[in-house]
Amino acid sequence: MWFLPLGGTGEIGMNLNLYGHAGQWLMVDCGVTFNSPLSPDYNSVVGSTQNAEILAADPAFISQQKDNLCGIVITHAHEDHIGALPQLWQRFNCPVYTTPFTAEILRRKLSTLGLADKVPVIEVQTGATINIGPFCLHWLAITHSIPEPHALVIKTAAGTVFHTADWKMDASPITGRAFKSAVFKRLAQHNITAMVCDSTNALREGFSLSETDCYNALLHVVKAATGRVVVSGFSSNVGRLISLARIAAKTGRYLALLGRSLDNMVGAARATGYWPDELTVVDASHIGYLPKEEVLVIATGSQGEPRAALSRLADDNHPLLLLEQGDLVIFSSIIIPGNEMLISRLVEKFNARNIQTLQSHDTELPIHVSGHPNRGELDLLYRWVQPQIAVPVHGEAAHLAANAEVAKAAGVPQQLTGLNGDLFVLAPAPRLWPGFTKAGRIALAR
Numbered sequence: 001m002w003f004l005p006l007g008g009t010g011e012i013g014m015n016l017n018l019y020g021h022a023g024q025w026l027m028v029d030c031g032v033t034f035n036s037p038l039s040p041d042y043n044s045v046v047g048s049t050q051n052a053e054i055l056a057a058d059p060a061f062i063s064q065q066k067d068n069l070c071g072i073v074i075t076h077a078h079e080d081h082i083g084a085l086p087q088l089w090q091r092f093n094c095p096v097y098t099t100p101f102t103a104e105i106l107r108r109k110l111s112t113l114g115l116a117d118k119v120p121v122i123e124v125q126t127g128a129t130i131n132i133g134p135f136c137l138h139w140l141a142i143t144h145s146i147p148e149p150h151a152l153v154i155k156t157a158a159g160t161v162f163h164t165a166d167w168k169m170d171a172s173p174i175t176g177r178a179f180k181s182a183v184f185k186r187l188a189q190h191n192i193t194a195m196v197c198d199s200t201n202a203l204r205e206g207f208s209l210s211e212t213d214c215y216n217a218l219l220h221v222v223k224a225a226t227g228r229v230v231v232s233g234f235s236s237n238v239g240r241l242i243s244l245a246r247i248a249a250k251t252g253r254y255l256a257l258l259g260r261s262l263d264n265m266v267g268a269a270r271a272t273g274y275w276p277d278e279l280t281v282v283d284a285s286h287i288g289y290l291p292k293e294e295v296l297v298i299a300t301g302s303q304g305e306p307r308a309a310l311s312r313l314a315d316d317n318h319p320l321l322l323l324e325q326g327d328l329v330i331f332s333s334i335i336i337p338g339n340e341m342l343i344s345r346l347v348e349k350f351n352a353r354n355i356q357t358l359q360s361h362d363t364e365l366p367i368h369v370s371g372h373p374n375r376g377e378l379d380l381l382y383r384w385v386q387p388q389i390a391v392p393v394h395g396e397a398a399h400l401a402a403n404a405e406v407a408k409a410a411g412v413p414q415q416l417t418g419l420n421g422d423l424f425v426l427a428p429a430p431r432l433w434p435g436f437t438k439a440g441r442i443a444l445a446r
């Protein structure tokens with residue numbers, strides 16, 4: 001059994017993983033990354049990345065032998081896992097398996113390219129077991145920062161892989177099922193050959209905080225605000241959007257959305273049953289006429305993207321809303337490296353007009369929480385699953401090395417740490433074949 005990452009191993013972004021067995025390949029995820037300035041609003045359908053060149057892993061290795069590709073699985077709907085599929089699918093021309101929310105996001109993307117009827121999207125339910133070529137796949141619910149994140153158990157005659165995809169341990173996510181340790185403890189009985197695992201936060205000690213901690217922090221801040229409140233974050237975090245809608249209801253404010261990617265996400269969440277019926281969103285065209293203490297707006301552009309709603313609010317040229325002295329702008333997000341200048345310029349513009357800003361580093365309160373596991377979570381999962389080999393992915397070299405170190409300390413006998421284009425021979429006789437194929441990136445047309 002082979003593992004061959006073409007993207008996402010040695011970098012954060014553009015995940016494209018291949019599993020090989022018995023002359024067949026299975027693709028897991030097909031995402032994008034952005035050139036500087038990074039625009040990680042991992043929800044943008046179109047727009048909000050106007051200044052960024054959109055890149056994908058070079059798929060030549062697999063598109064040249066697409067007859068041996070038996071299926072594509074998408075683990076969740078973040079752009080770094082799904083974003084390149086609409087544009088690259090014709091090079092693979094094979095069925096796509098994913099769960100209903102991710103399928104909804106995918107169909108919306110495909111329809112913008114006129115491909116909605118061409119791509120066979122097979123909807124899979126959480127907990128399902130499906131044979132795709134020589135691979136037997138089992139979908140396991142996990143927690144992350146978007147609806148329906150899934151880990152996969154991929155079984156073959158040669159060995160079994162536990163592919164975590166993006167995850168954290170969240171005992172009280174705002175939407176979706178809570179993290180259940182029993183499911184993962186049971187994996188130890190399945191003799192897992194290799195655990196292919198998210199390394200994003202492997203340099204951080206302890207445990208990640210829950211979405212509910214973030215809800216409480218945001219509620220505390222909004223309660224104390226006297227003027228309008230604008231919150232900007234990552235639109236794909238539907239749990240965060242639901243939190244803000246609840247906070248609006250609780251604090252006597254109307255909620256409005258500024259930005260197409262937010263409308264799209266809430267639309268997809270409604271279509272798939274993730275948006276609670278009782279939470280209302282008012283038409284954004286009304287928000288400018290409401291008393292300032294009754295306004296809570298979610299706006300796109302937390303990374304300083306020049307044409308997004310937040311930038312227009314900072315420049316005082318948004319057609320639907322003008323902010324004033326005493327209003328508050330909350331960044332419920334992190335600063336993605338490379339975006340420091342854009343964000344600080346945005347903050348300066350608000351502050352120059354006496355509009356208050358609140359970023360994560362300004363407060364002890366968790367106004368943003370990450371969707372990825374810290375070292376404490378990695379350690380626990382390795383101890384529960386007890387794989388023979390740890391394969392760190394979804395990170396730069398330092399993150400991969402840190403993840404491998406946690407695995408070793410947790411008693412995983414072997415760690416294979418490599419990069420895009422390296423072949424990980426998982427069974428029999430595990431070893432790394434560096435530079436098996438050329439790894440590269442290609443630009444996608446907008």
Ligand SMILES: [Zn+2]
Pocket residue numbers: 015078080081166394
């Ligand atoms: Zn990811």
Ligand SMILES: [Zn+2]
Pocket residue numbers: 076078144166
């Ligand atoms: Zn993700």
